[in-house]
Amino acid sequence: MVGVFTDLSKTPGVFRILTSQLTAKFPSGMLSIALMLHVEHTFGDYTSAGIVLACMSIGQGVAGPITTRLMGVWGMRPVLIATSAVSATALTIIATVHAPLVVIGAIAFIMGLFTPPITAAVRTIYPKLVPGHQVAPLFSFDAALQEIIWIVGPVLAVFIAAIGNPALGLLVAAGFMIGGGAWFISAPQIGLVRIPRSRRRLGAVLTRPTVLLSTIIGFLFVASFASIELGIVSIYGHDGLESGIVLGFFALGSLIGGVTIGKNAPGPWSLVMRSIIVLAGTALCLLSFNMWWLCAVLLVGGFGTAPMISALFTMVSSTVKFSETAESYGWMQTGHLIGAALGSAIAGIAVDASGPLGAIWVSTGFLVLTVIVSGFAARWAPDLRGVDATPIPDTEPIQIPVDLPSEPMTLPPTDDTPKQSRFGKKRRK
Numbered sequence: 001m002v003g004v005f006t007d008l009s010k011t012p013g014v015f016r017i018l019t020s021q022l023t024a025k026f027p028s029g030m031l032s033i034a035l036m037l038h039v040e041h042t043f044g045d046y047t048s049a050g051i052v053l054a055c056m057s058i059g060q061g062v063a064g065p066i067t068t069r070l071m072g073v074w075g076m077r078p079v080l081i082a083t084s085a086v087s088a089t090a091l092t093i094i095a096t097v098h099a100p101l102v103v104i105g106a107i108a109f110i111m112g113l114f115t116p117p118i119t120a121a122v123r124t125i126y127p128k129l130v131p132g133h134q135v136a137p138l139f140s141f142d143a144a145l146q147e148i149i150w151i152v153g154p155v156l157a158v159f160i161a162a163i164g165n166p167a168l169g170l171l172v173a174a175g176f177m178i179g180g181g182a183w184f185i186s187a188p189q190i191g192l193v194r195i196p197r198s199r200r201r202l203g204a205v206l207t208r209p210t211v212l213l214s215t216i217i218g219f220l221f222v223a224s225f226a227s228i229e230l231g232i233v234s235i236y237g238h239d240g241l242e243s244g245i246v247l248g249f250f251a252l253g254s255l256i257g258g259v260t261i262g263k264n265a266p267g268p269w270s271l272v273m274r275s276i277i278v279l280a281g282t283a284l285c286l287l288s289f290n291m292w293w294l295c296a297v298l299l300v301g302g303f304g305t306a307p308m309i310s311a312l313f314t315m316v317s318s319t320v321k322f323s324e325t326a327e328s329y330g331w332m333q334t335g336h337l338i339g340a341a342l343g344s345a346i347a348g349i350a351v352d353a354s355g356p357l358g359a360i361w362v363s364t365g366f367l368v369l370t371v372i373v374s375g376f377a378a379r380w381a382p383d384l385r386g387v388d389a390t391p392i393p394d395t396e397p398i399q400i401p402v403d404l405p406s407e408p409m410t411l412p413p414t415d416d417t418p419k420q421s422r423f424g425k426k427r428r429k
Contacts, residue, residue, distance in 0.1 A: 011130050013189050014138070020187055021122045022145055023180030027173035029153020031091075032226070032340070033244075034169030036233060037161045038095065039104065046234055048101055050348025053226070055105040057341030059112025061334040068120040068330030069202060076121050076190050084181040086114035088174045095170035112337070116181055120329035123313055125193045127325070139314050143306040144258025154229075154251075158244035202327070209380040210319040211328045214312045217271065217373050219335035219342075221278075221308060224366035226343030227350075228282055231359025234351045235289055242291050249295040253281070253302020258310065261303060266311035268381040271374035274311065277304030279367040285360050318382055339366075 032053060039049040063083075071079050090111035094104060126138050160169040184190070206212045229247060236242040261274065281301015285294055316328050343366065350358030 013187075014129055016187055017122060017125060017129070017184075017189055018142065018145060020180065020184040021118055022148065023176065024116070024118050024184040025146070026149050026153060026176040026180055027091075029149030030157035030169060031153075031173050032229065032344075033154050033233060033247075034157040034161070034166060034173055035094070035108070036230065036344075037157065037166040038170055041161075041166045042098075043101060046230065046348045046351045048348075050230065050345045051101070052105050052108050053344040053348075054341040056108040056112040057226075057337040057339075057344065059109040060115045060337035061112075061341065063113045063115060064117070064120075064332075064334035064337065065202060065327050065330035067115075067117045068326040068333075071117065071121060071124075071326055075194070077185055080116050080118070080121065080181065080185050080190075083114045083116040084177060084185075087111050087116060088177045090114070091170055091174045091177070095167040095174070116177070117326075117330065117333070118181070118184060119333060120326050121190070122184075123317070123329050124326045125189055127317060128193050129189065135314065135317060139310045139317070141259065143310040143313075144255050146306070146309075148255065149251075152248075154247040155241075155244035158233075158241055162241055205320060205324045205328045206331060208320060208328075209377075210315050210382070211331060213373070213377040213380060214316050215331050215335035217275075217335075217370060217377065218309075218312055218332050219339035220366050220370040220373060221275065221339070222336040223339035223343030224278070224282065224363040224370065225305075226340040227347035227359050227363035227366060228285070230344055230347040230351065231285075231356045231363065232294070234359060235356045246291060246294045246298060250281075250298035250302045250305075253299040254305035255302075257303035258306030261307040266307075266314060266381070267383045268378045270311050271308065271377060271381060272371060274304040274308040275367065275370045275374050277301060278308065279364070279371060282360070282367055283364050286357065286364070289356065315381055 035053060035056065036046075036049040039052045040046055043049075067079055067083060090107050094107050094111070099107075122142070123139070126142070127135050130138055156172070157169045160166070160172060206215070232246050233243045257277075278301045281297045281299075281303075284297035284301075287293070312332065313329070316332065317325060320328050343362070347359035347362050350362050
């Protein structure tokens, strides 16, 4: 980690972007649990919580490729400012207004629809900030730092719910969304990096196998997280601090994995090996609900989390044109968020039907599918070990003047131009 930190610190602006986007995305770490606790506290069941989380995630999924593509049309700043304002407003309404479940679900959908595309923006910027050999380590370092969000966020959300009203956690998340978003949006690099307007139709990037498979794998992988998160929370209830501690250990394992395993550029079978680590830790949760057992096995399972996410983004970054990167990340984000929606909804029903064990079985099932699809994807996954992982450069057509003479032009000879002698042979002056 020290080596990666030292290497990246030589590039100006990298850590400003890293820290500001981390602050802007901090609500991601606490929002799911805070919203789940608030809805469960309000309506009295986890099915309602799963439905509201699903509405939010579906909105995020729909918005993903659209808002990221708009950044190439309008620029990053206008899109980020507008989405941050609307999303934070919707979140505040959910926290302060008592309304029927259908209304809360509709507002959650709007909030998701205007989620700021910070992940796509920052991961589009990264390949332009550092040399090619630093792209994979930067993606991994970023994925590892995200785990700070998932270490502190769940604990903070549960702590706020335990000492006060769960709605307060939503207001804190809205505050981070506005304050952190303003810090990130004001970074000079946001104005310096311009995303070229894509010339292809919306969704055309999915014809690239790496983008499609990364989207599907991310969908399954994140669905497993949403399922086990809801399962762990249901073990201890909306006022139990233990759930935040357990999920914090899961994130801590991911942080350690990100700066050890994840710093290495991925090969074709890296996705399989890294997802197997997460599957092993999750499956072991089925043996006991003892808090320290859960902390231990999820700490180990977390070793594969950040490296897995890093490998997916690096694989896409190295195989698409720069003008397609933002939309590609948008589709990946859509896969992640639809996975979160489906995982939360199925896990909520499983908890109400058979208790927390049902949610953990759901999570394990999603991870088994992740391993299978990752094995299928190995034939298309690039071997990036020792290879430049920057996006493919965009090429522009050369504009030829229409008023060029139709006859070839004869240039006067120069000192280096071969000349014809009277004997018919070429000589140099």
